[in-house]
Amino acid sequence: MTMPETDPMPEANNPDRQRLEALRSQLHTLAHQYYVLDAPTVPDAEYDRLFRELQAIEATHPDWLTPDSPTQRVGGKPLDQFASVRHAVPMLSIRTETDTESSGAQAFDTRVRKELELTDADAPVEYVAELKFDGLAINLRYENGVLVQAATRGDGENGEDVTQNIRTVGQIPLKLATIGFPPVLEVRGEVYMRRDDFEALNERQRARIAAGEKGEKTFVNPRNAAAGAVRQLDPGIAAQRPLSFFAYGVGEVAPQTVGSLFATHMELLQTLKGWGFPVAEEIRVVRGADELVAFHQHIAQTRDQLPFDIDGVVYKVNSLPLQQRLGFVTREPRWAVAHKFPAQEQMTTVVAIDVQVGRTGKLTPVAKLAPVFVGGVTVTNATLHNEDEARRKDVRVGDTVIVRRAGDVIPEVVGVVPPAADQPPRERSAIFTMPRICPVCGSVAVREEGEADYRCTGGLFCNAQCKQAILHFAQRRAVEIEGLGDKLVEQLVDAKIIRTLPDLYRLGFTALAGLDRMAEKSAQNIVDALEKSKQTTLPRFLFGLGIRHVGEATAKELARHFGGLDAIMDASEEALLQVNDVGPIVAKSLRTFFEQAHNREVVEQLRACGIRWEEGAASADSPKPLAGMTFVLTGTLPTLGRDDAKDLIEAAGGKVSGSVSKKTSYVVAGTEAGSKLTKAQELGVAVLDEAALLEMLK
């Protein structure tokens, strides 16, 4: 008798299969926590262990491999070209409001109200205000919750199939972990690169170039790096490019319609977030033009604190029925607009490369540029930082370059734009080399071992250092000599009327009034300002001396710790190291400065000229009630000026920061407090008034 053949074990009961499903589900959740929520719940090693276990099961059962498995993020074969994809719902572009002033937001609201035939008596229109990411638009198609295709926008009708590359983006779910999503769901958003990821990528690229790897290059900005990665034919290379994603809309949704699932755009965004897609935190629902303007201004002020680049904000009518009523013009919806900020990057040409000498003798190569409007101002100079940077970026006279000016940061050359493919190669001038003598005084310039900078050894003999030292001493944050600007200092130093700081106080009315283009009234004003500056404080004086590495905060700490200048001048390195925020470099710099007889002489002469301050008791052991706390000041306080409040907080061991975050301990708010107060309320940071602050200081 033959035994009946046993049925193979049903797949669902197979323990390997069950383990595989459990691992996939767990790894999807862990990836969401890590990439999207930025809140990992297990160590990396544990994730790697589970991942390898899943890989092993899939290797034993290749027929169980599916494209939504977490193991399928990396890999795939290089392509010859991308397949073309026809978008089920066209990917529209967005009208751009070119007016970067607040009138741009008002113009949009006016258009919307007109289209909707609203009168002044009608309520303000509700909008969703979002960020305009500087990346690459992408359409992600999910069928039954599984990512089946990712495509670029292309011409809006047809894009390129970049699924292999998009699978490598950790923030993009391969499979939706929740329920309630429609069987066909297209999510639209932007793939971008964070600034820190971009810096790290370029760092790795530089190492590769240095190691002689062929065909490697650095990227000029995060946008180019992100776009290059998405359109990379080899997914193995794309996987090494750290990309991120933000969702901001949908394409095809079936069999339901978008309108049957959501009433508002905000609801749609929140639902996408719930389904596992990253949605930017900064999104707000606002009403009317004024609130659009406030959003635009708030983001313009804080954009540099974001970890990624944006080039503006986007406003969308929140109500989906109203969006439908507004409809489209050509390929742009009437219900949305992009409101740009002044561009932070522009192209221009390098006219010359000069070398500037700073206060401490540092030689900085500076690219002289054909004037260009960037970041809201006309820029003609951009720093190249130092010789290594200038050579690494290979910036040469005649090159077309990208210049960046973000916030108040000094404009810099980001990189050289290579000639277009159809342009003939151009003869280039010589690569930059730092001169070995100071271009101002002719002294030898040296580069110490381990330092990036060359320094002029001329000291105060060097006119450039001399002028910078005087301007540093005279600035508002130091002893403040009102009216002593760079033109006057240049005149006085070039005419050899002053060379040292004490010379300033020996200037009489006659010498000043005798200068070219100096009116008697202006000369008298300078004399008065010099007199006024003599009454100062120890931190201001110490900071004004321009000792390397001694900024305002360190000067305050030193004054507080030692109480008087003589104690600081005579302190050993060990004693200096006891001061808050003073490390070996600062301690050594202070010692070196005060060991020089001519520096002590300058201090003595300044005192002899009448510069004075109140000395206090050494406070090394005094209590610090605000130690470990961070404060943010906003608005006008009833009695304390900003600087006074800052001084008091710092004297009590606290820190004062310029922006509110979850780490802020207290926001001290006065009248007309602005966005910082709003942010504090949003984050649940405690808010104090002046009286409460003074109470804490007791």
Ligand code: 5U1
């Ligand atoms: N945040 C955001 N960016 N962005 C870009 N939303 C958004 N919407 C867009 C585009 C092109 O287009 C829709 C309004 C169609």
